[in-house]
Amino acid sequence: MRNILKSTVALLSVLVAFTSCDTASKSNSGALSSSAAEKVYVAPGEHDEFYAFISGGFSGQLSVYGLPSGRLFKVIPVFSLDAEKAYGYNEETKPMLNTSHGFVPWDDSHHPDISQTNGEIDGRWVFINGNNTPRIAKIDLSTFETTEIIEVPNSAGNHSSSFVTENSEYVVAGTRFSIPIPQKDMPIKDYKSNFKGALSFISIDPKHGHMDIKFQLIMPGFDYDLSHPGRGKSHGWFFFTTYNTEEASTLLEVNASQNDKDFIAAVNWKKIEDYVNNGGGTMMPANYAHNVYDEATHSATSTMKKEVRVVNPLDVPGAVYFLPTPKSPHGCDVDPSGEYIVGNGKLSANLTVHSFTKMLAAIENNKVAGDAYGIPILNFEDVLAGVVEQPGLGPLHTEFDGKGNAYTTFFISSEVVKWKLGTWEVVDRQPCFYSVGHLMIPGGNSQKPFGKYVLAMNKITKDRYLPTGPEVTQSAQLYDISGEKMELLLDFPTVGEPHYAAGCPADLIKPRSKKLFKLEDNKHPYATLNEADTKVVRDGKTVHIYMTTIRSHFAPDNIEGVKVGDKVYFHITNLEQDYDVPHGVSIIGANTSELLIMPGQTETFLWEPKQIGVWPFYCTDFCSALHQEMQGYVRVSPANSNTPLKWSLGEDIE
Amino acid sequence: MVLFVSLLMSCGGKEEKKKKGFSYEKKAPTEQKVKKDESVPASKKIDLANKGVGPITSISLPSEIDQTMVTHGADVFKKLCTACHRLDKKFIGPAPTNILSRRSPEWIMNMILNPDEMVQKDPLAKALLIEFNGSPMANQNLSEEDARAILEYFRTLK
Numbered sequence: 001m002r003n004i005l006k007s008t009v010a011l012l013s014v015l016v017a018f019t020s021c022d023t024a025s026k027s028n029s030g031a032l033s034s035s036a037a038e039k040v041y042v043a044p045g046e047h048d049e050f051y052a053f054i055s056g057g058f059s060g061q062l063s064v065y066g067l068p069s070g071r072l073f074k075v076i077p078v079f080s081l082d083a084e085k086a087y088g089y090n091e092e093t094k095p096m097l098n099t100s101h102g103f104v105p106w107d108d109s110h111h112p113d114i115s116q117t118n119g120e121i122d123g124r125w126v127f128i129n130g131n132n133t134p135r136i137a138k139i140d141l142s143t144f145e146t147t148e149i150i151e152v153p154n155s156a157g158n159h160s161s162s163f164v165t166e167n168s169e170y171v172v173a174g175t176r177f178s179i180p181i182p183q184k185d186m187p188i189k190d191y192k193s194n195f196k197g198a199l200s201f202i203s204i205d206p207k208h209g210h211m212d213i214k215f216q217l218i219m220p221g222f223d224y225d226l227s228h229p230g231r232g233k234s235h236g237w238f239f240f241t242t243y244n245t246e247e248a249s250t251l252l253e254v255n256a257s258q259n260d261k262d263f264i265a266a267v268n269w270k271k272i273e274d275y276v277n278n279g280g281g282t283m284m285p286a287n288y289a290h291n292v293y294d295e296a297t298h299s300a301t302s303t304m305k306k307e308v309r310v311v312n313p314l315d316v317p318g319a320v321y322f323l324p325t326p327k328s329p330h331g332c333d334v335d336p337s338g339e340y341i342v343g344n345g346k347l348s349a350n351l352t353v354h355s356f357t358k359m360l361a362a363i364e365n366n367k368v369a370g371d372a373y374g375i376p377i378l379n380f381e382d383v384l385a386g387v388v389e390q391p392g393l394g395p396l397h398t399e400f401d402g403k404g405n406a407y408t409t410f411f412i413s414s415e416v417v418k419w420k421l422g423t424w425e426v427v428d429r430q431p432c433f434y435s436v437g438h439l440m441i442p443g444g445n446s447q448k449p450f451g452k453y454v455l456a457m458n459k460i461t462k463d464r465y466l467p468t469g470p471e472v473t474q475s476a477q478l479y480d481i482s483g484e485k486m487e488l489l490l491d492f493p494t495v496g497e498p499h500y501a502a503g504c505p506a507d508l509i510k511p512r513s514k515k516l517f518k519l520e521d522n523k524h525p526y527a528t529l530n531e532a533d534t535k536v537v538r539d540g541k542t543v544h545i546y547m548t549t550i551r552s553h554f555a556p557d558n559i560e561g562v563k564v565g566d567k568v569y570f571h572i573t574n575l576e577q578d579y580d581v582p583h584g585v586s587i588i589g590a591n592t593s594e595l596l597i598m599p600g601q602t603e604t605f606l607w608e609p610k611q612i613g614v615w616p617f618y619c620t621d622f623c624s625a626l627h628q629e630m631q632g633y634v635r636v637s638p639a640n641s642n643t644p645l646k647w648s649l650g651e652d653i654e
Numbered sequence: 655m656v657l658f659v660s661l662l663m664s665c666g667g668k669e670e671k672k673k674k675g676f677s678y679e680k681k682a683p684t685e686q687k688v689k690k691d692e693s694v695p696a697s698k699k700i701d702l703a704n705k706g707v708g709p710i711t712s713i714s715l716p717s718e719i720d721q722t723m724v725t726h727g728a729d730v731f732k733k734l735c736t737a738c739h740r741l742d743k744k745f746i747g748p749a750p751t752n753i754l755s756r757r758s759p760e761w762i763m764n765m766i767l768n769p770d771e772m773v774q775k776d777p778l779a780k781a782l783l784i785e786f787n788g789s790p791m792a793n794q795n796l797s798e799e800d801a802r803a804i805l806e807y808f809r810t811l812k
Binding site for chain 1: 732733734736737738745746787788789790792793794795796
């Protein structure tokens with residue numbers, strides 16, 4: 001009897017289990033369905049298909065994720081201090097954060113973009129803009145490290161940046177806020193017609209990626225919001241959305257929403273480049289930092305540049321036109337063919353798409369509706385390709401799948417809407433959780449997008465994860481776009497508040513990824529290339545310690561003769577020549593971060609001992625079974641003592 | 655008498671100094687250990703037949719030592735190996751002096767070129783890892799040419 005009862009209960013529970021499974025699948029639970037789970041599941045030991053470089057927003061950094069798994073691989077320090085990697089803390093990288101305003105330890109990182117060759121993503125560098133203290137950074141994708149930062153003078157709120165032309169000729173940086181150029185002490189109310197907006201064309205050295213400001217176009221005092229390069233047929237042009245064509249300096253939420261239409265500025269940069277190459281433009285006094293990290297010396301240098309070439313658009317007839325675009329357009333996106341320029345008018349009910357071909361025809365037929373400060377304004381109807389009617393509320397950004405479809409984010413109605421280029425019909429819409437800002441399709445800013453996934457980066461997270469107090473991470477959502485309908489696959493948290501991302505197939509980057517730095521190529525001025533050369537050198541009140549690391553000891557590990565008040569520089573070379581064997585180090589009381597030294601690399605930190613005693617230092621990165629033994633001591637004597645300088649390692653070994 | 659006492663005292667002082675620190679089951683020097691448990695530690699074991707695991711399967715050494723190679727090998731050894739190996743005393747790892755009387759040339763090169771697999775699969779390499787407190791032989795990513803030059807250099811260490 002008892003057994004029968006037992007089996008009945010078992011049978012019942014099996015039935016219940018079946019029923020609940022059934023309910024789950026009927027409720028169309030998106031990511032909970034097994035097919036969605038399979039699509040994002042990357043088995044242990046397997047690699048993701050795509051890299052996604054997602055801006056770190058107000059963290060100032062750039063995060064690296066895998067798609068489709070949403071796994072976080074690395075946070076690359078760019079504009080902000082990073083104690084984990086000693087970025088901005090060690091002597092080698094401090095110059096990276098130098099600006100005309102001195103050492104600036106933070107920025108607001110915005111729009112990453114990957115370098116291109118022949119209109120396709122080439123996976124060599126990522127560029128990203130610092131919005132607050134205008135800068136453009138270059139990240140080398142062989143090391144995933146920031147190797148160059150250039151400050152942008154005459155700019156403020158470096159927002160319509162940092163987009164790359166189709167052969168990486170230029171990375172372009174436009175100002176969001178207009179300012180007096182040159183800066184001067186003047187009443188704010190005199191903004192109108194006195195303030196200007198600079199659009200900077202920064203050339204990229206094709207071999208090393210070194211950046212140099214080729215010219216700045218000094219435009220009327222609007223807000224230049226976002227931009228994208230022309231491509232294919234429109235290669236040679238650049239397009240910038242503007243708002244605040246009202247030129248208001250106060251209460252912009254009302255005053256900058258007065259005009260029915262603002263503009264997309266179309267800039268023929270090839271024309272201006274020719275003009276500049278023939279001596280056009282004027283050199284203007286300026287002061288801006290150019291910081292370059294050298295992989296051979298493992299060190300950065302900062303150079304202050306003292307002038308910049310500026311170009312008045314009126315001096316280059318036919319180089320700049322304004323395309324009227326409804327209602328404070330935000331995103332300015334160009335389709336893979338280069339024909340369509342989408343103005344995402346954020347206060348407009350419709351989405352406006354301009355035609356490059358029609359624009360050229362209007363220019364050729366000199367159909368000008370008027371001018372703004374001498375810059376010709378074309379007729380809205382003459383350049384309009386089509387309108388996507390009432391697709392949603394609050395359009396912000398559009399990306400393309402390379403199959404004739406466009407995907408636009410709508411902030412207010414919190415959704416991604418898929419529509420067709422040419423017919424302008426809405427095909428599908430999927431909700432975002434919540435209030436989506438940017439979106440990204442790998443290769444989306446190129447002639448060849450990889451239209452398999454779209455990543456939506458949401459501004460509001462609310463209930464998507466376990467609560468973590470008042471502050472929650474921002475959230476990204478991944479959709480499968482390989483079919484006619486989009487399918488939500490995955491939520492994952494992001495670093496800071498992402499503004500845009502850039503993605504590409506992992507195969508473009510994986511084979512070029514460095515595993516270590518060769519000791520023989522180490523040209524750091526304080527490198528110690530073998531243990532026999534380790535030493536401690538006193539120069540007045542400065543002490544240089546030439547130290548090495550290898551599993552699992554420091555050489556030297558006993559140091560005497562350091563005095564209170566000394567400036568002690570630990571120059572540490574990691575002698576390892578194997579992949580994934582960094583060593584870390586710090587010493588008690590150091591007013592700086594640890595070092596994390598990659599194999600073959602030299603890094604330096606400063607220690608200013610304030611108390612006598614014998615102070616330990618140790619390896620901070622678990623390096624081997626004997627990691628806990630990787631430690632040493634520095635004896636600190638009074639400032640007036642005669643303790644001789646002495647260093648050693650393992651003298652007592654049997 | 656006073657002198658005698660003070661001498662005694664100073665002697666006593668010295669004795670006290672010697673006693674500082676303590677010892678608890680400290681490892682006896684290797685030689686003693688050999689006698690005690692009559693087992694030979696891996697670093698002293700002679701095995702010229704074992705070729706190890708790795709890219710080097712067979713190598714023949716000409717009778718004449720190649721001095722150019724020796725110079726190059728000594729240079730590479732100094733740069734990449736001295737952090738853990740002293741020529742004639744046990745340091746982090748064993749001393750290379752007389753290594754060719756204990757190991758085959760193939761084993762030596764495989765240990766340099768393929769240490770990760772060696773400590774997993776080769777019985778001698780495994781035993782060495784334990785003898786040297788689990789301190790791993792680092793893979794310094796040498797070329798085969800560099801490893802061969804080090805081998806030539808080792809031939810001169812007797």
